[in-house]
Amino acid sequence: MSDAIRAKALTKDYGGGRGLFDLDLEVPAGEVFGYLGPNGAGKTTTIRLLMGMIHPTRGGAEIFGLDCQRQPVEVKKLVGYLPGELPQFGGLRGSEVVSYLAGLRGGELDQAEVRRLAGRLQLDLRLRFRELSRGNKQKLGLLLAFMHEPRLLILDEPSGGLDPLNQQEFYLMVDEARKRGATVFLSSHILSEVEHVCQRVGIIRQGRLVQVARMEDLHHIRYHHVEVDFAGEVPVEAVRAAEGVDKVQVDGHRLTCSVRGGFGPLLAALNRGEVTNMISHEPSLEEVFLTYYRDADSSDPEPVEVA
């Protein structure tokens, strides 16, 4: 399978340790690739380099074999792009923004596709841009990226501002794009989001790609915070002994712990007491990575290919 994206030693050095450094990455055509990292890690810098908006300090990148810097116009014929933040279009109506940007692409505007996407995203294109909520602006951005059925979708934090229903719709749209053979490169800082749609994920930290892995290989770094309230005695020893359970603390009738991997062993241990309430929540990606790298005792990890 040919590569949709290939970056070789791609570097953008803003100075002071900021930027992107020596990115070597290959994304095969037809793959949905998640690009994960905390804020300021270099995700948007990577995307802007791929889109030819900024110039690399060294190294380079290709999209379907086309040089992102030397052949930007040809590259963009193949790409649908959602920036991290949609620009202001003031008094233009949504329908006019769509028509205007479609005009820049040339060719016939596929009204049926626009209708289909606007319908499933429940986006009223009659409204003026300034009247749109943040979520609706994001839907408009998605429509603009998807409407010409590009071979490659580059999406910078695409689900930001979407409600859960529209997030699900977006995941379906990505899945449909993959089924028709498109490649999707999406950045995110939400682990569970990329888990929904991606086949592989690259993890970037402080401007360096630290890991490329298949989704199923990432389970070992995931964990949940769990809080459990008991009616009576807390079965603390059974919980401590459960596989994957860590950082157990007891305060009266409340037990808190963290769980890696599946919940089965913990639930079995909890059965020994009378549970009145239980809350589980996923920590932020940054928290996950901080914990992961602290645990791994590695302050400057080398890139690891796990796939």
Add this chain to the structure above:
Amino acid sequence: MFRIALRFGRGGLIWTSAFGVLVGFSNTAAYGPVAGTTQASRAAFGRQMAAIGQQVTYLLPPPTRPDTIGGFLLWRGFGTLVIAFAFWALLSAVGATRGEEERGLIEQWLGAGTGRARLLAVRFGTFAATAAVAVALTCLACLLGGAGGGAPLEVGGLAGQGLALWAVTIACYGLTLLVAQQLTSFRSGAAAAGGVLLVLFFLNSLTRTNPQMDAVRNLSPFRLFERSDSLAPGGHLDLGATVVLVAVGVLSTALAAVLFRSRDVGGAWLRGRTGHREARLTASTNPVIRVPVLRGLWEQRIGLAVWAIGLAVLAGFLTSLVNTTVAVMMSNPLFRRYLQGTADPHVAFLGLYWFSFAALLVAVFTVVQVARWAGDDLQGRLELVLARPVARGQVILERALTLAAEVVLIAAAGALAVAAVAAADGIHADAGRLVGATALLLPVALTFGAAGAAVAAWLPRTATTVLTAAAVLSYFLQELGPLFKWPDWVQNLSLFKLYGTPLSAPVFWNGVYAMIAVTVVGFGVAMLAMQRREVGR
């Protein structure tokens, strides 16, 4: 909050102060050399100014003792300054309300625990403070100009006039805050409040010659400002009118705060219910949006129409004043020399009077366009455009062609009005020269546009400032150069000088070539800079 408001208002403060200083200094410094040093020459000068002043009462108050520097400054300087300061108040007030609401800043301020009434009170107080600084700097420039030009000003009278200027400025600010509560965007707010201020301005200026309208005139803050004439000998500061102006500012702000508290953020105070509408799920079918250049014209269609109509009205009006103004000028030896030796003084004056002004207006229009280009970049629209298969050079080319098409449209509207009124008034302007003079406005615009495009492609944040400075400097070089007999090479630095006087004199081809050269180089540099630079917020 005060510091934030101060920071947001610093651009307006700097530009308005700079304008005030330029107007104040140039008028006072020029008075001595122009009016002469003898009582007789100043009396003659005063008579001519009075005669000219009668022709422009639609804009400026009739002069009071223009044979003195105080009277002249009151008429020519403060008559202009009040318009500029009111414009500043308008933009500042709409920016502080609707502009910041559009950018989501008002939500931030309110979310941080700032009360709505306090928010408006702080903005009003901050603007009053910055307006005081701008007025003080303007007055200082007047004093220095007068002293330098050998005609010192009386400090007390100047201070009184400055106080009246400050009062009318904050009154306009308060009124704009009030009007803006009913509109939901910066553009509509600026248009509506601008309309209200314009009506109040003309309510005063157009009824100046009708004593029966005095009661109505007093409704206008501009009339209340004019009631103070402390700069003129024997004049006084009308304390009552000044207090009323301050009260108008304070009460309007208070009422605006009440309306602000009872409306939604981002909404109008009075809001009608909208009926159920079917959602639209398709793109616009307007074909113009998809055609290069035409889409730029279409996007700015309302602004273009306003510019074209405004230019036509102004052109027609100024042309209608040519006959009487030329008659006055020919009776004054000082002004007669400007028109002597020309084949037809009326056509010569029309060329100077309208087309020099039209070149300035076209430059202002170009600055507005450059500000749009810079805004495209800074607000991320350029990034979205370049995410399509569009070459960077194509963006620059389309901007240039759109600017050219727009200037042709508005210049043609002005030329048609000039031709119609000139024919009606018996001014025999040659049709070919009229077309030529109009066509030469295009290179003027493209010269400014090319310079702006080069700066916007390189440093978009500074583009508007740099180009505005270039336009203002060019204008003042052209205006003051002959007055102070500056060397030719200094005067030729003015881009307006390159335009020449093509209605009454042969085309200044060297100037045209220079403008074409600047256009080619400027847009070429813009293309190179755009290729090399990085795009994105």
